[in-house]
Amino acid sequence: DIQLTQSPSSLSASVGDRVTITCRASEAIGDYFAWYQQKAGEVPKLLIYTASTSQSGVPRRFRGSGSGTDFTLTISSLQPEDVATYYCQQYNSAPFTFGPGTKVDL
Amino acid sequence: QVQLVESGGGVVQPGRSLRLSCVASGFTFSTKGMHWVRQAPGQGLEWVAMISDDGRETDYADSVRGRFTISRDSSKNTLFLQMNNLRGDDTAVYYCARDAWNYKYYMDVWGRGTTVTVSS
Helix, strand or coil: CCCEEEECCEEECCCCCCEEEEEEECCCCCCCEEEEEECCCCCCEEEEECCCEECCCCCCCEEEEEECCEEEEEECCCCHHHCEEEEEEECCCCCCEECCCEEEEC | CCEEEEECCEEECCCCCEEEEEEEECCCHHHCCEEEEEECCCCCEEEEEEECCCCCCEEECCCCECCEEEEEECCCCEEEEEECCCCHHHCEEEEEEEECCCCCCCEEEECCCEEEEECC
């Protein structure tokens, strides 16, 4: 099974800060990779797919990059509404797997 | 609008069974693969199972293979998860999610979830 590790597990930042979350896969997965955002008490929401394509309606400050084994989610200017846990996910091969999550606080 | 509504959760004793349902609306259900994803209390997301658009292909997480069965009834726009021999570590919120394609792709729409508690 493909394992995903995320770092950091949590972070605190200020409004306007640039925030970077990384995810590493245990083997190459091409760009079969997505990022999801889950706010407290809410349903997960798709942010990024195929590693770098933004889902419709996602603010431009969210950018995904990477391929192969190393991937990054960047929030260019953190906003209060971005407080959430962010999960990476690979869909290169079953069983699909999620990373453990990165909790972002202000 | 596109919507997924899960039901069927509840409190069940270890070893018993439960069947979850997810009713889809706002899109052509028969053209999309579907997934179940769960989240234990205070924990992260765990992919559980997926089924192709035509229902012919399925796959499961190792933790549920042989105990859970995913199926669909496209005439009723409904996805199912039959859960047998339930264990305490199956306690979670179970989300139904739409595959962005017909199978084995990312999840672009999620339901609000239904809670399963396995306890004696």
